[in-house]
Amino acid sequence: MNRNLLRLTAAIIFAMAKAGSAGAEILIGMAGALTGPNAYQGEQQQQGVEMAIVDINAAGGVLGQPLRLISVDDSCDSGQAIAAAHKLVAEQVAFVVGHQCSGASIPAAGVYERAGVIQMTPASTNPRLTEEGRANVFRICGRDDQQGEIAGAYLAESGRDAKIAIISDGSVYGDGITQETRRHLRERGVAETLHDTLEPGLNDYSPLIAKLQSAGIRIAYFGGYYREAGILIRNAREQGYDLQLVSGDSIASEAYIQVAGEAGEGTVFTSFRDPRRNPRAASLVERFRRQGFEPEGYTLYSYGAVQAWAQAVTKAGSIDPHAVASALRSNEFDTILGRVSFDAKGDVRQPGFEWFIWRSDRYVPLE
Structure with missing residues (x-):
């Protein structure tokens, strides 16, 4: 029992x-x-x-x-x-x-x-x-050292006859990706003309655009988020400046073009492979x-x-x-x-x- x-x-x-x-x-x-x-x-x-x-x-x-x-x-x-x-x-x-x-x-x-x-x-x-x-x-x-490697190669090829600026927004992401891009660019025998940091959260980067224009920069690599990237290129176009903006995966978003408007047309960037395809x-x-x-x-x-x-x-x-x-x-x-x-x-x-x-x-x- x-x-x-x-x-x-x-x-x-x-x-x-x-x-x-x-x-x-x-x-x-x-x-x-x-x-x-x-x-x-x-x-x-x-x-x-x-x-x-x-x-x-x-x-x-x-x-x-x-x-x-x-x-x-x-x-x-x-x-x-x-x-x-x-x-x-x-x-x-x-x-x-x-x-x-x-x-x-x-x-x-x-x-x-x-x-x-x-x-x-x-x-x-x-x-x-x-x-x-x-x-x-x-x-x-992927990782920024992978992203920076192909970005550095692209800039080295595109920028041999043009002055390059590398700009970070000072974030962990921005500093990381710009450091890797800069390192791989220099490994290919090309050095940037200007290396700078912008303050995120501002609504206007015209002073930085004027600085880039004064230095004769034709290509700007930006490491940071889509909002600042959009404002940066919009300010350039407002000043009649034909700057080529190159960036990373954070601008793989409709939000970027909403900020940049028509100025965002032609922006080149690295990002993860697009699984939608x-x-x-x-x-x-x-x-x-x-x-x-x-x-x-x-x-x-x-x-x-x-x-x-x-x-x-x-x-x-x-x-x-x-x-x-x-x-x-x-x-x-x-x-x-x-x-x-x-x-x-x-x-x-x-x-x-x-x-x-x-x-x-x-x-x-x-x-």
Whole structure:
């Protein structure tokens, strides 16, 4: 009788645990700029994660459990990023897609490491994020040393007979990408004529434009965010200055052309490969567009980050961060970005960067 009672009790406990597990949710965090000047790109991140969760839940969730999103705003600010990371940790999220800006991602990474939370950024390109050796950190986009290498080569080829300026907005992202571009430019035997920093947040950069014009600058490489890039080239055109602006991935957004207007036409920039051009992504891209959202920039990279993590969890058979991190580093994943894998540092092996140009209010590959 006692043995039968014990078996019955054990069976009831097992059934209750199974029922509780089946009804549980796995919490996913999204950390990015939902307010402030970079909110447009934070919205890309948000839209990508939301759609990925909808699709994964429709297919049965992860390990039979639905995913639920908790979003936090860091405004691309280091202090707010740390506070946002603590909030997600307190909510007991298993995974964070973010942060968007390198200056936010890097300080937040330590918070997630101490809490045992997997972090994967779809946008932060500063090499320091993965060079610090944290086992919980992954990057599904490229790095600034990769971006700087092709930017430096382009400037060296284009600028042999023209004076070049290199300008940073002073952010972690801006300084990182300009340093790498400058280094690769000089490795090719070409030096910039002028190296300067602008103050972000201003509404007019006419004094800097006058300085560039006075120095005879024909090509300006700008490392920073889309708002300042748009104002910079707009001010140049207002002064009748035919400056060629070259920049990085942060201007892969309609927000850039909204700021720059017609002056943005012809701006050349490096960015991640555009997964919208992949035929396999066509139906997903069309779903976004039917909802009135263009999945440019970081949208599909955010979607792909959730896919990669979900597949790693399935391979690990658990949301345990050590098991998931090991699965992420030792497998290849089928995502909207194509097949992706991660190296020992947590950097994605694919895809890389390519050149784009703004033409007729949209960006297209530079031929």
